[in-house]
Amino acid sequence: MVELRAGCERDRICPEGDLWAAQCDDARRPARFAERLHESLYQIDRRELAEVSVTLANGVQLPQTSDHFLYARCACILAGEEVYDEVLNSGVGFDRFVAPFVPLALLLVLPASCSYYIANYNNRLPTPLDGTWDVTAGAFQPEGLPGPVERVYFEHNRAYQVVLRSEHTWRRHHFEVDPAASTITIWRTWLSKGEQLLSGRYVLTGDRLAITATDTTSGRPLLWELRKRATSEIGSSEN
Incomplete structure (x- = not known):
């Protein structure tokens, strides 16, 4: 055009x-x-x-x-x-x-x-965490999921969007990171934020991500460890 x-x-x-x-x-x-x-x-x-x-x-x-x-x-x-x-x-x-x-x-x-x-356009706000991650340790279960989060999609085609998956249920939330301070916050509602679900710091080492945070809905501390899925893994299986 x-x-x-x-x-x-x-x-x-x-x-x-x-x-x-x-x-x-x-x-x-x-x-x-x-x-x-x-x-x-x-x-x-x-x-x-x-x-x-x-x-x-x-x-x-x-x-x-x-x-x-x-x-x-x-x-x-x-x-x-x-x-x-x-x-x-x-x-x-x-x-x-x-x-x-x-x-x-x-x-x-x-x-x-x-x-x-x-x-x-709105997804062109890259963060260091962009990608698909498998949870390897830590139990984080926001309301609406049948169990602890098993897989995390940061910026999955949408800026500020994180999708949390448990079994066959997906929930979309809003997240923001500050790379300079290595902080991360997740809210319940994408873009409008709403209730805060998680707030803390992260350490990114290659394909490993460790998040030390507070589950703000329960007040409990959380150590969340994730491994980034390779492109070949994403293409071959989403189970």
Whole structure:
């Protein structure tokens, strides 16, 4: 899409597209999903549409940075080349398209856009613990698991996400580490955090991870030892 709208052939260098890609790849720069989407759509759209004022059917002005506005633009693009050119040929045409169909555009594009963003951008916050680990010692059993955690997936396709597995039950939680201080904290709910489940320090030595922490739900100390699974092990078996 970026290649098409920047007027570049697939095998040619596109400076604007490269700039956008570089900005999106900058995982350390905090930005809302709407801001990143606005950046990419600004590169894709005709530049003169950057200041288009859209008025909804109820007379409310829709700001360019509104999520509704951004998803409506996504809907225009996903509708195909012919519709895109017709709708985005002028600010008036865009206004006519967006005003009545913003709720529909939001319903159609929001789930796909958010899923794509989370899977492809929001997970680009690497930590030293990323990977799949087998528990070799220590019993940590948060509420909702049938037994102690047997396998741990740090950042399994999602930033700040840790998945804890016991038998055939998986539970997704939020985790954060401070590599400089070698500290780790796990909360109950991914992204929104909620109740704290574990807090402590870790020592990483090759494929071995030792976590000395407090199980904050019970108040008991925990020594948790894990071994990182090799790529060949992950591919051959998840049992």
